[in-house]
Amino acid sequence: MSHYHFDTLKIRAAYDPALHNQAVSPPIYQTTAYEFKDTKNADGLFALTDPGFLYTRVNNPTVDILERRIAELDGGSAALALASGMAAISYTLLTLAEGGGRILTSPYLYGGSTDAFQRIFPNFGIHFDLSAAVIDNPSELEKDIKPDTKAIFVESIGNPTGAIADLEAIAEVAHSHGIPLVVDNTFATPYLLNPIQYGADIVIYSATKALNGHGNLIAGLIVETGKFPWDNGKFPQLQKPEYVLRDRSTGEKRSFLEAVPQAPFVTRIRLTYLNYFGAALGPFDAYLTLIGVETLSERLQKQVENAKKVVAYLQKNEHVAWIQYSGLESSKYYQLGRKYFPKGVPGIFSFGFKGTIEESEAFLNAIKLWSYHVNVGDARSLIVNSPKTTHSELTPEEQKQAAIESNLIRLSLGLEDPQDLIADLDQAFAASQRV
Ligand SMILES: *Cc1c(COP(=O)(O)O)cnc(C)c1O
DSSP states (O other), X not given: OOSSSSOHHHHTOSOOTTOSSOOSSOOOOOOSBOOOSSHHHHHHHHTTSSOSOOBTTTOOHHXXXXXXXXXXXXXXXXXXXXXXXXXHHHHHHXXXXXXXXXXXXXXXXXXXXXXXXXXXXXXXXXXXXXXXXXXXXXXXXXGGOOTTEEEEEEESBOTTTOOBOOHHHHHHHHHHTTOOEEEEOTTTHHHHOOGGGGTOSEEEEETTTTTTOSSSOOOEEEEEOSOSOTTTTTOHHHHSOBGGGOOTTTOOOBOHHHHOTXXXXXXXXXXXXXXXXXXXXXXXXXXXXXXXXXXXHHHHHHHHHHHHHHHXXXXXXXXXXXXXXXXXXXXXXXXXXXXXXXXXXXXXXXXXXXXXXXXXXXXXXXXXXXXXXXXXXXXXXXXXXXXXXXXXTSOHHHHHHTTOOTTEEEEEOOSSOHHHHHHHHHHHHHHHTTO
């Protein structure tokens, strides 16, 4: 463990592999491919025996800097950057349950995840068990694990309800069954929480959100620990000799576990799913994300503080029916919040609008400073009516299971002056009463 409050040195950790002394701002390698030194080098690069770059769909020096920095920040052994958070989730779960299997998860997830889990993964023989016990009662979780369950997937803090996962307790159950715990840590980022410290084996990010923080790109990441026992018999896909890793002269094949023992999981995805299905992150978007990450600690801490102030205002507001914010002592997630988020819970929360649909629409339409759109963790403060937007793919039954009430309004705090944000809400509440 470093002695820093937040180790900024790690943000600068990985360097330009081509330079002897590091460029201050990461260079953008806007290139499709890379010259091989000679035929032997080409063979070695493809067999992963020589270090270096193959083709930008598979790896790229600018993207590599991003991967190394996020792995460092999270205390992982390696990372893989992809074109979106959904690609990171999909490639991870397709790999874990390859050929068919089950994933145990909670109903309190990003709408896009629940949607994909219900509507496309079953076509690949991958089925999801949505168990509220994952969040509400991890000690009861054993009974939801079946012989073909390949992983437990959770969000460290759920969307939009603020449900906090007791990662330590869930990891214990997962590990006692020989399966990994996969944590979508998008809302928290490595600044507020490092899931690996609490037993997570794979951490996923939509870097589109707070990691980058500027609402200007789509990106995803997968981080692994390098410690999960993939040879426990449940994951033959990481143990079998692979054609893609064959020695080009002898034809001898190696497995990912043999070839890259520190990073078998993300490397398998890099050379199979990313290579074949192709959701590659471009170097320019990796560069923008790197710039975003430089201000991660400042942005996230300001968002945490802004959220506290806006919650205090809403608590006294007569047009607010309820507030779901795990930083409140009355929240059922308050204790878990104190344990897992000592710097404060992320500045994303929801409240119930007290009034008619017309009044609530008038409220949203009167908002000026907050931006009305479906992102989170942005430098701008965002407001959205989730049941009609971010979670509108869900059926009314699924919305109910996810604890999303019809009057729910989600706020994601940005970096504006908190007084200005409160004044804007105040004038919009007033406008809602004039319809
Ligand atoms: C946005 C989001 C995703 C999907 O990420 P994209 O980058 O939009 O594909 C996954 N999980 C969570 C928690 C998210 O908020």
